[in-house]
Amino acid sequence: MVNFDRMEPAADDGTRYIVFDLEWNQSAEGKAGEVKELPFEIIEIGAVKLDSRLRPLGEFSRFVQPVVYRRLHFKVLEIMHIGMDELRKRGQPFPEVFREFMEWCTEAQDGVKVRPVFCTWGNMDLTELQRNMAYYKIPSPFPYPLLYYDLQKLYNLLYLGNSKDKLPLDKAVEALDIPMTHPFHRAIDDARYTGAVMLHMDFQAVKEYLSLDYYRLPRTPEEEIYLVFPDYSKYVSREFDSRETAIEDKTVTDMICYRCSRALRKKIRWFTANQRNYYCLAWCPDHGFVRGKIRMKHSPSGGVFVVKTIKLTGEEGVEALTKKKETVAGKRRKRNRQKHLREKLRGRT
Ligand SMILES: [Zn+2]
Numbered sequence: 001m002v003n004f005d006r007m008e009p010a011a012d013d014g015t016r017y018i019v020f021d022l023e024w025n026q027s028a029e030g031k032a033g034e035v036k037e038l039p040f041e042i043i044e045i046g047a048v049k050l051d052s053r054l055r056p057l058g059e060f061s062r063f064v065q066p067v068v069y070r071r072l073h074f075k076v077l078e079i080m081h082i083g084m085d086e087l088r089k090r091g092q093p094f095p096e097v098f099r100e101f102m103e104w105c106t107e108a109q110d111g112v113k114v115r116p117v118f119c120t121w122g123n124m125d126l127t128e129l130q131r132n133m134a135y136y137k138i139p140s141p142f143p144y145p146l147l148y149y150d151l152q153k154l155y156n157l158l159y160l161g162n163s164k165d166k167l168p169l170d171k172a173v174e175a176l177d178i179p180m181t182h183p184f185h186r187a188i189d190d191a192r193y194t195g196a197v198m199l200h201m202d203f204q205a206v207k208e209y210l211s212l213d214y215y216r217l218p219r220t221p222e223e224e225i226y227l228v229f230p231d232y233s234k235y236v237s238r239e240f241d242s243r244e245t246a247i248e249d250k251t252v253t254d255m256i257c258y259r260c261s262r263a264l265r266k267k268i269r270w271f272t273a274n275q276r277n278y279y280c281l282a283w284c285p286d287h288g289f290v291r292g293k294i295r296m297k298h299s300p301s302g303g304v305f306v307v308k309t310i311k312l313t314g315e316e317g318v319e320a321l322t323k324k325k326e327t328v329a330g331k332r333r334k335r336n337r338q339k340h341l342r343e344k345l346r347g348r349t
Pocket of ligand 1: 257258259260261262284285286287288
């Protein structure tokens with residue numbers, strides 16, 4: 001069972017974990033009927049609220065009246081067991097539901113000012129929530145940058161060796177021996193199950209690994225984000241118009257030791273095999289070898305932004321990176337040789 005004594009903090013610090021889940025509908029006619037700004041229309045919001053010691057404080061459950069898509073996608077019908085008529089009858093307009101949801105998230109308790117921290121299974125719900133807010137032109141009440149807990153990621157980190165596979169919620173519920181009293185895929189039930197998973201896993205051990213919401217990207221150098229975790233750091237850049245301009249930016253390519261903030265000398269300069277991931281190796285006189293990884297990501301407006309992670313690495317890491325670099329260099333040499341040969345042949349004819 002859950003041992004509350006092991007959990008920090010002892011007193012209520014105003015943290016409110018809002019474990020929430022959304023159900024959404026999409027065009028029943030596929031791409032043809034899709035509204036580009038709102039591919040997924042939220043039809044249900046369910047949430048449980050936990051205090052700083054993960055004790056349950058209440059629940060929130062609302063249906064949303066569909067406006068954009070007038071028919072339910074067959075998959076939604078299949079898993080949610082709710083019809084359009086019922087949604088219209090029991091639901092409220094999205095702006096109203098969202099306002100009530102935020103009021104519920106932030107309501108003070110016994111005079112204590114609360115700080116909601118969102119927790120979801122996977123990384124999609126906050127994105128789709130904000131997309132729906134944007135569709136109705138609701139100004140964002142969220143702080144910037146928006147940090148949240150992706151419990152699916154934390155579960156992976158704890159029990160699955162940080163594998164990249166996305167474990168479905170029901171598998172985690174099953175693995176943790178949580179009684180399955182309700183079917184899955186209703187927002188309130190999934191929120192309850194997610195809350196139960198959070199309670200049953202060693203949340204304290206991974207509490208520092210907050211996720212960063214990428215819906216609102218940095219727009220200026222001042223808004224760029226730098227986060228330090230126990231064993232790595234993460235930097236999120238502003239938007240660039242291309243990969244080429246991004247990789248020429250000094251802040252993007254700088255290697256800083258996340259332990260001592262020293263600017264590091266590179267041993268292997270940034271290189272890439274596929275134009276999507278870039279790697280480099282640097283050396284900190286105090287902390288040893290440090291590996292840099294850049295992921296180029298597409299921004300919604302058609303440009304790119306960079307997520308750079310910096311991590312200490314051992315001999316194995318150095319070896320792997322050296323090998324990777326040699327492979328890339330070997331391929332390039334081969335390409336150049338072939339190009340050279342082709343040009344030579346062309347010159348003869
Ligand atoms: Zn250092």
